[in-house]
Amino acid sequence: MNPIKILVVEDEVIVAQDIAGRLKKLGYAVTATVSSGEEAIQKARENQPDLVLMDIVLKGDMDGVTAAEKIKTNMNVPTVFLTAYADDKTLQRAKLTDPFGYIIKPFQQNDLRVAIEIALHRHEIETKMQEALKAAEAARESLEEKSHRQNHYISMAAHELRNPLNAILISAELLELARTRKSDESQVRTLRLVHSATQKMNQLIDDMLFMGRAESGKLKCNPLPINLVEFCQDLLDQLQLGNEGKHKLTLVPSNVTSAILDQQLLHGILSNLIVNAIKYSPNGGQVTLELEYRQAGEVDKEAIFCLSSECLLTNSPFGNIHAPLLIMRVRDEGIGIPETEVEKIFEIFYRCQNTGKIKGNGLGLTIVKKAVELQGGAIACESKVGVGTTFTVALPYVALSCRIK
Incomplete structure (x- = not known):
């Protein structure tokens, strides 16, 4: 167990050396002995002591009361005042700093030990109370x-x-x-x-x-084998029927036919992305769904941002991934997303300023993000106003570690 660290602030050199010697005999570690308030603040910042023994009356522009107040405010280090004499005004100021104890000079070694232990115990209790209050406040804010x-x-x-x-x-x-x-x-x-x-x-x-x-926290992931091509084509056919041929929906299957994923979550991801692509594209526009299988470590030059610190992808290319990936891209030729708003689109209820009178509730992309993260994946967006948008989703080819974030 590391010894308790104490900073001694005393402008009488002989007294300071005596106090330091007594502290060492009691088993404490003296981080430094200083003679001014300014030095006390500096050493407290540098050495992070557990307690400060502070003479109230110090030579120089700053007395012990002011120094103790600054140390407590900035570093939350308790102070025990040392005093042989002080005027009533100074003592009243000292009380306002809420010190953790007083020692009257001259003092016995046991008095020093008792004052220090009581001060440290009180500070520990107060710190725990403050942490408990912060936790309670955070819980209250979370509930609100x-x-x-x-x-x-x-x-x-x-x-x-x-x-x-x-x-x-x-x-x-x-x-x-x-x-x-x-x-x-x-x-x-x-x-x-x-x-x-x-x-x-x-x-x-x-x-x-x-x-x-x-x-x-009740959303579950149930990965099962799925024929991706059939699944995606059926989904596009359904959406095409509801779209009455106003947009051309195309599937580009590439080199992947199947995977092990949660079918319901996959439906939530693709249906929301494709419906958005249709919604924000002019009639006659093309919406494309691309599927691709990536071996572990294959490099993709597209840099993407990651929505979770625990997800598979980071703010770096796909090449850092050490597992096979299913890559899905939904491309459209729609109105695009303003560059300043791209990082906000996954926030719940958020709608871009250029959506105008196009109806929506701002839930679709939030649902996509949660469904992607639950399967241990990541999502990225590339868009240009007036040109179109591409959403890229990367999921583990075998979703074995589904989780809620």
């Missing part, structure tokens, strides 16, 4: 933040669900009118509107449930 998020979820859900609900109600009324008029075409259009509104409601509910499970 979670409560705020939950309220935000509820408010957003109420707002987002109102539009499709209104659409369904209006559609029901139109169907009632169309029933008497026997207009098949009108009924088909109205049914499509109902179907679209219902899909939006279901998607929003799924997104809210996903975020709720992620926030509560």
Whole structure:
């Protein structure tokens, strides 16, 4: 066990040497003996003592009271005052610094030991109390933040669900009118509107449930063998059907056909990225999904940023990865993301300033990020306003270590 370190501040050299000698006999380590307040502050900063023995009356511009106050404020080191005499004003000032003890000169060696041990014990207790208070405050703030998020979820859900609900109600009324008029075409259009509104409601509910499970730590990862080409082509076909041919969706499978991944999480990643690509691209634009297998250590010249300190990728090229990777890229020819906002797009509810009247709730990319991290992967974005955006996702080819972050 390391000895307790004590800084002695005393402007009488003989007295200082005597105190230092007594401290060493008691088993303490003397970091230094200094004679001024300025020196005391400097040595306390350099040596980080456990306690300071400080003479109240010191020669020079700074007395012991001022020096003790600065040491306590800046370094949280307790002070025990040494005093033989002092005027009432100085003593009152000394009390305001909340010292951890006084020793009246001349003193016995045992008095010195008792004063030091009591001061150190009191300081330890106060430090633990302060840490406990900080922890309690942090927990309170965390609970308030979670409560705020939950309220935000509820408010957003109420707002987002109102539009499709209104659409369904209006559609029901139109169907009632169309029933008497026997207009098949009108009924088909109205049914499509109902179907679209219902899909939006279901998607929003799924997104809210996903975020709720992620926030509560209940989101699980279940990796299973999956035929990637079939999975991705089916997803694109479904989205193409809902898109009514306004965009061209293309799959580029490359050298990978299968992997071991969580199918639900993979669906959440790709569907959100592709839907965003469609949403923020002009009609007639092309959206491409590329799949690629990377052997461990293969170098990719694209530098990407990593969203988690524990994820596979760092702020360096893919070449530092020591495991096989599945690389997925979703490219579009859309409005792009402003350079100043790229690092914010994964924040919950964040929407870029150039989205204008394009509807969205700011949850999609947050869901993508969580689904990627849960499988031990990473995601990057490259975008240019007016040209398009590419999202690159890297996942372990065999997702064996799924986890929540």
